Amino acid sequence: MSTNKHQQNASGPARRVIVVGGGLAGLMTTIKLCEARIAVDLFSLVPAKRSHSVCAQGGINAAVNTMGEGDSPSIHLQETAYGGDFLANQPPIKGMTDAAPGIVFLLDRMGVPFHRTPEGLLDFRRFGGSLYHRTAYAGATTGQQLLYALDEQVRRFATEAVMDPTGMTLPGERLVRRFEGWDFLSLVLDDHGRCVGIVAQHLQDMVVRVFRAQAVCLATGGLGMVFGRSTNSMICTGSAAAIAFRQGAVYANGEFVQVHPTAIPGADKLRLISESVRGEGGRVWVPKDAKDARPPSQIPHRERDYFLERRYPGYGNLVPRDIASRAIFQVCFHEGRGIRNENTGKNEHEVYLDLTHIPPARLREKLGGVLEIYTKFVGADPCSQPMKVFPAVHYSMGGLWVDYERNASGSLTVGSPRNHATSIPGLYAVGEVDYAYHGANRLGANSLLSCLYGGLITGPAVASYVDALPSSAYDLPADFFEKAEENERKNVERTLARYGDNAEGINPWKLHAQLSDVMLRDCTIERHDDRLDNALDTIETVREQLPKMRIEDTGERANQSAQFARHFENMVLLAHVIAKGARERSESRGAHYKPAFEKRDDAKWLRTTLAKYSSQEQVQFIRSFDYDCVGQSIHVTDEVDVSLVPPRQRNYEKAGAASEQATGDAPAEAL
Ligand SMILES: Cc1cc2nc3c(=O)[nH]c(=O)nc-3n(C[C@H](O)[C@H](O)[C@H](O)COP(=O)(O)OP(=O)(O)OC[C@H]3O[C@@H](n4cnc5c(N)ncnc54)[C@H](O)[C@@H]3O)c2cc1C
Known part of the structure; x- marks a missing residue:
């Protein structure tokens, strides 16, 4: 071990880690690192409290069973594995579902104002893909309450001093330094390919700076912008993941992108109408007669088709999202039975989501935030008339490939x-941004959970990594980092000059529209090989045009156009990963549905899609690779660990399909 491992130098104390991302995952990772007394530089495009996690509405899953239904973490594991169509490795799911009750109690102690029963117990609602009341919630603004609670904890650490390993306080150092309003540009890799820092750009003065660290953690969220308008925030471009991919990180299951069944229009993005609306009793329907253009209140119940309840009597309106979205797509696109527009005489691609049978006071108490969104953007009150909704791109199950170490009980070895x-x-x-927990389809309210559980175990993992390092980023000469900064600065200047020089150039927003149109049309609910080929051609055409992009604003302050153009180049790469992964996978599984291959094909496709960047913006799929973790070479294959819940075909038409084998609190291995 190097003798100067713990030396302080001009860049900060010896134990410093960079976390890029101030959403729930990044904040929880930061908290755990701070608890291990490792200082954190926290980067975010926007103030952490405006991270996309703030938009989460409906809740977070934990099998606490205060409702006395016999729910348990092992049933939660069953339903998550089943809902994800068995594509997720099961030890991470087991770790997550076992930890979930403790996570909700922790949040409760942090002061999250969870909704409570009249007796004062935590209240739980139902969510998609589960027959149990398992979702803890704070009205319909759960993400905001969680994010603010974690942000407060991180601010507390930001006031604490940093000590060196001898217990001496490092003057002027604080456990957390915030870099909000910075864009991640690249990883700094040393001669052994080890990550020793990042280069980032400040989005106000556009200065480019290098930051060294003993490890870097990306917690940069989703990629909805690849599809143009989605339920995601406009900062969800996936740019950071694409950069890491280009620099050598393996990307997994990219083709699995979730389309949420219920959203409404918006000029900038689509607004989600949370699954909690159906969890509280909302019903999806269309008129039985496709030509029926009467206002919904005049259509009697017997003339309505509650098609989800009809097809899925057990789960009804709460079938998993992949299934609900496909059913709505079928009704609207294939059967032409979407809501009839009385003015145009055409059937729109929308269905009713009806809450009008529920007392308004109860709706306001439990769903206030969602009702406000609908009223604000549509101008109608969902308490008195059914909402009109349609499916929208929502979540990426795929992401950067990440490892785990399994323990003897089939869960994760915390601290590995x-x-x-x-x-x-x-x-x-x-x-x-990771791919680890949701397989081919994420169950509602499992994402906040996976972000928080992920943070809880990533913090100790990074701490172990840092402790085991034979030498650190701080042993590298300063000019190594100066060079990395200089290269990136030149890169940024060259790109900006190129964007400005293209007299006949192409507007990046127009190119984005071209890309997102094809991604939306050909890479979402239904996928056909010929259309995927067409999508790949379009992506290639867009890619060829990237050098011709022109932006009017070449200013050196707060240049949002330059930032967008840069992120767009990265979106094109992710689009390629998604479309090519979809083209390759000849089966239907979870959110990936090909009518030409109706069935799931475990013999051939029960495997993780592993994508590797192969120069010239090309993507290569691999079956295995080796990577190094603190001196240990680890061999990884695309095999999926399904040892806890044996795969079986999904059958949501049958009541209780996900947990039909689950028995109370029996350990998952026994199920
Ligand atoms: C409308 C909506 C409602 C939802 N409701 C629920 C729900 O009720 N329950 C549930 O479980 N899930 C829900 N989800 C999903 C869930 O909200 C997200 O998956 C989750 O919040 C993602 O958290 P995260 O920490 O991974 O990323 P985010 O919260 O998106 O944070 C990403 C962070 O990375 C930073 N960042 C990104 N790129 C860069 C870059 N290039 N440089 C520097 N920083 C960068 C951002 O600034 C941000 O701080 C919902 C999703 C949507 C869209």
Whole structure:
């Protein structure tokens, strides 16, 4: 071990880690690192409290069973594995579902104002893909309450001093330094390919700076912008993941993108109408007669088709999202039975989501935030007339490949440096940007949980990695980092000059529209090989035009156009990963549905899609690879660990399909 491992130098104390992302995953990772007395530089495009996690509405899952239904973590594991169509490795799911009750109690102690029963117990609602009341919630603004609670904890650490290993306080150092309003540009890799820092750009003065660290964790969220308008925030471009991918990180299951069944229009993005609306009793329907253009209140119940309840009597309106979205798509696109527009005489691609049978006071108490969104953006009150909704791109199950270490009971070995390690040594990933927990389809309210559980185990994993390092980023000469900064600065200047020089250039927003149109049409609910080929051609055409992009604003302050153009180049790469992964996978599984291959094909496709960048913006699929974790070479294959819940075909038409084998509190292994 190097003698100067713990030396302080001009860049900060010896134990410093970079977390890129101030959403739930990034904040929880930061908290755990601070608890291990490791200082954190926290980066975010926006103030952490405006991270996309703030938009989460409906709740967070935990099998606490205060409702006395016999729910348990093992049933939660069953339903998650089943809902994800068995594509997720099961030890991470087991770790997550076992930890879930403790996570909700922890949040409760942090002061999250969870809704409570009249007796004062935590209240739970139902969510998609489950027959149990398992979702803890704070009205319909759960994400905001969680994010603010974690942000407060991180602010507390930001006031604490940093000590060196001898117990001496490092003058002027604080456990957390915030870099809000910075854009991640690249990883700094040393000569052994180990991640030792990042280069980032300040979005106000556009200055480019290098930051060194003993490890880096990306918690940069989803990629909805690849599809143009989605329920995601406009900062969800996936740019950071694409950069890591280009620099060598393996990307997994990219083709699995969730389309949420119920959203409404918006000029910038689509607004989600949370699954909690159906959890509280909302019913989806269309008129039985496709030509019926009467206002919904005049259509009697017997003339309505509650098609989800009809087809899925057990789960009804709460079938998993992939199934509900496909059913709505079928009704609207294939059967032409979407809501009839009385003015145009055409059937729109919308269905009713009806709450009008529920007392308004109860709706306001439990769903206030969602009702406000609908009223604000549509101008109608969902308490008195059914909402009109349609499916929208929502979540990426795929993401950066991350490792885990399984323990004897089939869960994760907490503290192993392998947990959440990417294939680049020293680079970790957590939250929506990783691929680890949801397989082919995420169950509602499992994402907040996976972000928080991910953070809880990534923190100790990174701490173990840092402790085991034979030498650190701080042993590298300063000019190594100066060079990395200089290269990136030149890169940014060259790109900006190129964007400005293209006299006949192409507007990046127009190119984005071209890309997102094809992604939306050909890479969402239904996928056909010929259309995927067409999508790949379009992506290639867009890619060829990237050097011709022109932006009017070449200013050196707060240049949002330059930032967008840069992120767009990265979106094109992710679009390629998604479309090519979809083209390759000849089966239907979860959110990936090909009518030409109706069935799930476990013999051939029960495997993780592993994508690797192969120069010239090309993507290569691999079956295995090796990576290094603190000196240990680890061989990874695409095999999925399904040892806890044996795969079986999904059958949501049958009541209780997900948990039909679950028996109370029996350990998952026995199920
Ligand atoms: C409308 C909506 C409602 C939802 N409701 C629920 C729900 O009720 N329950 C549930 O479980 N899930 C829900 N989800 C999903 C869930 O909210 C997200 O998956 C989750 O919040 C993602 O958290 P995260 O920490 O991974 O990323 P985010 O919260 O998206 O945070 C990403 C962070 O990374 C930063 N960042 C990104 N790129 C860069 C870059 N290039 N440089 C620097 N920083 C960067 C951002 O600034 C941000 O701080 C919902 C999703 C949507 C869209």
